[in-house]
Amino acid sequence: MRTVTFIEAITEAMKEEMERDERVYVIGEDIGIYGGVFKATRGLQSLFGPMRVIDSPLSENLIVGSSVGAAAMGLRPVPEIQFSDFITPGMDQIIQQAAKLRYRSGGSFSVPLVIRVCCGGEVGGGLYHSQINEAWFVHCPGLVVIAPAFPYDAKGLLKAAIRDENPCIYFEHKKLYRSIKQEIPDTDFTVPLGKAEIKRKGKDVTIVAYMLMVHKSLEAAEKLAKEGIECEVIDMRTLLPIDKETILESVKKTGRAIIVQEAPKTGGVAGELSAIITEEAFEYLDAPIKRVTAPDTPPIPFSPPMEHFWLPNADKIIKAVKETMAY
Amino acid sequence: MPVNTKIASKAKEKLSAPFSAEEGKKLYYYLLKTRTVDEANRKFFRQGKLLGTYFSAVGQEATTVVPTFLSRPTDAIGPSHREIGCSITRGIPLKNMLAHLMAKRTGMDKGKCHPCHYGGSEYRIITPASTMAAQTVVVTGCALAFKIRGEDNIGLGFFGEGATAQAGWHEAMNFAGVQKLPIVYICQNNLWAESVPARLQAAITDYSDRAKAYGFPGITIDGNDVVQVYVTVKEAIARARCGEGPTMVECKTYRWYGHSEIDPADYRPKDELEGWKKKDPIPRFEKYLMDQVMLTPADKTKMVADIEKELEEAFEFADKSPLPAPEEALEDVYAPGTFEDWVKGWLK
Numbered sequence: 001m002r003t004v005t006f007i008e009a010i011t012e013a014m015k016e017e018m019e020r021d022e023r024v025y026v027i028g029e030d031i032g033i034y035g036g037v038f039k040a041t042r043g044l045q046s047l048f049g050p051m052r053v054i055d056s057p058l059s060e061n062l063i064v065g066s067s068v069g070a071a072a073m074g075l076r077p078v079p080e081i082q083f084s085d086f087i088t089p090g091m092d093q094i095i096q097q098a099a100k101l102r103y104r105s106g107g108s109f110s111v112p113l114v115i116r117v118c119c120g121g122e123v124g125g126g127l128y129h130s131q132i133n134e135a136w137f138v139h140c141p142g143l144v145v146i147a148p149a150f151p152y153d154a155k156g157l158l159k160a161a162i163r164d165e166n167p168c169i170y171f172e173h174k175k176l177y178r179s180i181k182q183e184i185p186d187t188d189f190t191v192p193l194g195k196a197e198i199k200r201k202g203k204d205v206t207i208v209a210y211m212l213m214v215h216k217s218l219e220a221a222e223k224l225a226k227e228g229i230e231c232e233v234i235d236m237r238t239l240l241p242i243d244k245e246t247i248l249e250s251v252k253k254t255g256r257a258i259i260v261q262e263a264p265k266t267g268g269v270a271g272e273l274s275a276i277i278t279e280e281a282f283e284y285l286d287a288p289i290k291r292v293t294a295p296d297t298p299p300i301p302f303s304p305p306m307e308h309f310w311l312p313n314a315d316k317i318i319k320a321v322k323e324t325m326a327y
Numbered sequence: 328m329p330v331n332t333k334i335a336s337k338a339k340e341k342l343s344a345p346f347s348a349e350e351g352k353k354l355y356y357y358l359l360k361t362r363t364v365d366e367a368n369r370k371f372f373r374q375g376k377l378l379g380t381y382f383s384a385v386g387q388e389a390t391t392v393v394p395t396f397l398s399r400p401t402d403a404i405g406p407s408h409r410e411i412g413c414s415i416t417r418g419i420p421l422k423n424m425l426a427h428l429m430a431k432r433t434g435m436d437k438g439k440c441h442p443c444h445y446g447g448s449e450y451r452i453i454t455p456a457s458t459m460a461a462q463t464v465v466v467t468g469c470a471l472a473f474k475i476r477g478e479d480n481i482g483l484g485f486f487g488e489g490a491t492a493q494a495g496w497h498e499a500m501n502f503a504g505v506q507k508l509p510i511v512y513i514c515q516n517n518l519w520a521e522s523v524p525a526r527l528q529a530a531i532t533d534y535s536d537r538a539k540a541y542g543f544p545g546i547t548i549d550g551n552d553v554v555q556v557y558v559t560v561k562e563a564i565a566r567a568r569c570g571e572g573p574t575m576v577e578c579k580t581y582r583w584y585g586h587s588e589i590d591p592a593d594y595r596p597k598d599e600l601e602g603w604k605k606k607d608p609i610p611r612f613e614k615y616l617m618d619q620v621m622l623t624p625a626d627k628t629k630m631v632a633d634i635e636k637e638l639e640e641a642f643e644f645a646d647k648s649p650l651p652a653p654e655e656a657l658e659d660v661y662a663p664g665t666f667e668d669w670v671k672g673w674l675k
Contacts, residue, residue: 051475057505062464062498069482071466072453073403075475077468092495096456097465105454106437107659108447142660165662194666217514241669254612 007177009151010040010116013158016188018048020077024162027054027063028080028116028156037082038118060090063164064115065165068097068167071113076162084119084171085131097141098167113168114161114206120173120212120262120313126302132211132263133299138272144168144193145240149214151182156191157215164173164193171324173211196243198250202230204252205321208273209260213312217260220317229325239269240295246272248281255286256324260312265293287327290320332381345558348621354396358553358609358648359627360634361388361412364421367638368411368428372588376646378430384409386551389608390515392416393556394483397564403473403483404452405466406445407459409515413485414445417452420635426643437655458494460486463512467499470510470567471637481567482510488534488577489520500575504541506574506624512538512561514577515550516579521586522594535577550578551603553612581606627662 004012014229025048026041032055035042045053056063060081067077074142081087087094096116101109121130137145144166148154154172161168199214199220214235221231232250236243251257257277259270270291278288292312294300300310340618344351365385372381381410384391391412395404398417403413406413407503412425428442435451436454446454453469463484470482490496490515503510514534518525531537538545546563556578563574581603585592616622660670 057500058499059502062467062496062502065461065464065495065499066468066502069403069405069453069465069470070475071468071471072448072465073451073469074471076474089494092458092461093464096458097461101454102662104436104440104444104456105446105448105659105660106435106439107663108435108449110448110662111452132413144661144666155366164665194669202365230548241666244672 001106003181004151005178006151006154006180007038007040009155009160009184010172011042011044012292013155013162014041015044015047017159017162018025018044018052023074023076024078025052025054026076026078027056027060027067029056029063029082031055031080034085036080040116040172041080044139049104055141060086061093062304064090065093065097066109067113067115068093068101071111071167072101072109075158077113079113079115080302081115081117082129083112083129084117084133085128087117087133094137094143094169095140099140103142110165111167112165115169116288117169118172118174120175121307122175124302127298127300130300132169134206134239135263135268136239140166141241144171144238146193147210147239148237149176149211149235151180153191153197154236155184156189157193157237160190160193163190168193171211171248175212185208191237194238194241194243196234196236196238196246198232198234198246200231200233202232202254203254204230205258205324206232206234206254206316207260207317207321208234208236208247210239210269211262213260213262216312216314217317219314220321223314224318224321229321231321242273242276244280245278247277251277251281252284253326255284257285257289258292258320258324259289260317262312263294264296265291266296268293270314274300281318287324290318290324292320329626333508340516341652344619344621345554345561349622351616351619352626354553354557355612356630357392357396357416358388358411358603358612359630360485361392361415362609363631364638365411365636369584369588371428371642377428378441379442379541380587381428381591382587383584384411384582386603386607387483387515387517388412389553389556389612390513390550390578391485393553394511394560397561399480401451401467401480402466403466403480403482405462405469405482406452406455407454407462407486407490408443408457409487410485411443411445413452414450417450419445419447419450420451420494421641422644425641426648429648430650431645431647431648432651432655433645437659440652460490460496460499463490464495465523467508470503470508470524471506473509473611473658474506478570479521480509480610481564482508484510484512486512486514487520488514488516488525489528491534492528495629500537500541504543507570507644509567509570511560512573512575513560514575515580516577517580517582519582519595521590533577535575538575545575545577546570547577547579550580551606551608551611554615613642
């Protein structure tokens with residue numbers, strides 16, 4: 001066992017998969033010579049050369065679209081989108097090509113690629129370097145949407161995604177890159193796609209979250225435990241397909257559910273999870289489901305007071321839990 | 328090959344043919360087959376046998392059949408929706424193509440996609456999406472895969488002149504130039520992007536001029552001259568295969584009918600169509616081959632009979648094939664053995 005940061009876990013996963021399988025290559029902006037703006041691909045080009053660690057032009061449509069073509073020819077591309085804010089020029093290739101090529105070819109083509117996307121706020125990145133837009137992709141059947149919160153899961157899920165036959169989009173929260181460390185095994189391991197995990201056991205209320213919000217939820221749970229409220233914290237890890245069972249089983253036990261999402265409220269993952277609980281566990285609920293989310297404004301305002309006001313945090317989660325408990 | 332070479336539009340009847348008699352005959356067969364099937368499909372559409380709509384490529388067959396004829400089965404093709412010639416020449420069985428047009432289970436897409444979106448991994452033809460130029464980006468990625476692997480396969484990207492206005496098209500061409508990818512881009516300039524004339528799409532006359540900006544050769548040719556398409560594309564493929572990078576070949580051509588069968592194309596001047604019909608690539612090539620004594624009337628008679636027999640059998644197969652069961656809509660979303668319960672969970 002050894003301790004690694006979130007970003008080290010990601011780098012290790014790519015390096016090990018590239019060593020294991022020569023079909024794996026990475027492509028993106030500033031990822032080769034520079035090693036990535038956050039250094040996720042640091043050292044890879046000197047190990048694997050410029051044809052497996054490709055510095056692309058400023059062309060997100062090309063970064064994704066060329067990866068679809070290479071995947072269709074049997075390679076396993078891992079394209080990087082530098083900031084989720086810059087993913088929009090690549091949307092056509094993600095939605096119309098990556099997600100649909102298998103379906104529209106009657107299962108003839110496989111598109112085994114993993115689009116790594118750096119996302120998220122609380123770093124003062126402002127309107128175009130902080131977005132969190134995972135819900136756009138959750139509404140896109142054919143994709144697997146991955147959103148880890150811990151280094152172990154980040155490494156294991158990235159490895160599993162690279163080995164998977166489906167097109168995956170893998171969100172990396174930039175706030176977690178160097179703020180979260182964890183012990184991980186030295187041996188090869190993967191984490192199954194499509195499975196949530198309970199990160200803290202509790203009997204009073206279920207808190208469902210992902211990425212940075214898992215840590216905010218655990219912080220809230222720690223404080224609430226001192227007041228005698230035991231929260232069960234579920235880390236979704238994969239946002240599509242949704243692991244309904246883990247959520248429903250927990251809610252059936254606690255009878256109360258809080259869903260935390262960093263993104264704006266309307267049309268998000270939290271609404272979807274809330275609908276699932278209402279449809280499939282309504283009679284177990286002792287209180288209405290509560291969503292703790294950002295407001296419905298463009299994400300995320302730049303100035304610190306506004307960013308702080310905007311983002312969900314432990315205090316907002318604590319308030320929601322108390323309201324739910326008091327219902 | 329210099330950048331932006333313009334080859335004059337003159338058929339080379341007087342010169343010796345750049346291919347053997349056997350090859351010339353085979354090429355003629357694919358052209359004739361593409362024309363025959365395409366016209367038959369229009370008839371089937373009118374008879375109510377096909378679903379949705381139908382995108383005819385009559386008039387521009389040389390631009391798809393010839394490059395595909397010159398390719399290897401392991402070369403990747405990124406087509407658009409008017410590339411019936413690629414599919415016929417690469418060998419997608421007519422029966423499956425017909426079934427595809429009838430939205431039957433036995434179509435390549437099992438009834439899921441959209442008419443004339445022919446493809447399949449076993450043919451290395453990327454089943455197209457309807458977003459224009461999208462496959463240009465994807466097939467550029469196929470060429471990238473060949474380069475990464477050190478294979479001598481190439482990509483063939485097909486698009487209309489209208490698609491060159493797309494941002495993704497530019498991104499693909501730019502990257503192909505930077506990486507010197509093994510690919511040939513075939514631009515079918517048929518003067519109309521659905522109803523919009525070329526003059527409203529670009530401020531240039533020859534779209535091959537665009538290639539200059541990407542650092543590789545662009546050539547404009549008479550896309551209705553089979554021999555000229557053959558000679559030009561053959562050289563471009565050879566360049567791509569030996570690592571000299573991409574070429575863009577702009578083929579001036581014309582689609583005889585509307586964008587699709589529900590489009591009367593009344594936005595076009597009548598005499599324009601009549602002028603282009605006189606430049607029909609197939610009789611021109613037929614005359615060339617007969618002048619060269621590479622094709623006899625008896626050869627043609629046999630080809631017509633063979634094609635009609637195959638078409639008849641294909642139609643019968645497709646017509647008798649079942650439509651998909653409703654629940655088949657839930658298949659092929661994810662890879663076999665993954666997330667099937669998730670997709671089928673919707674039924675509960």
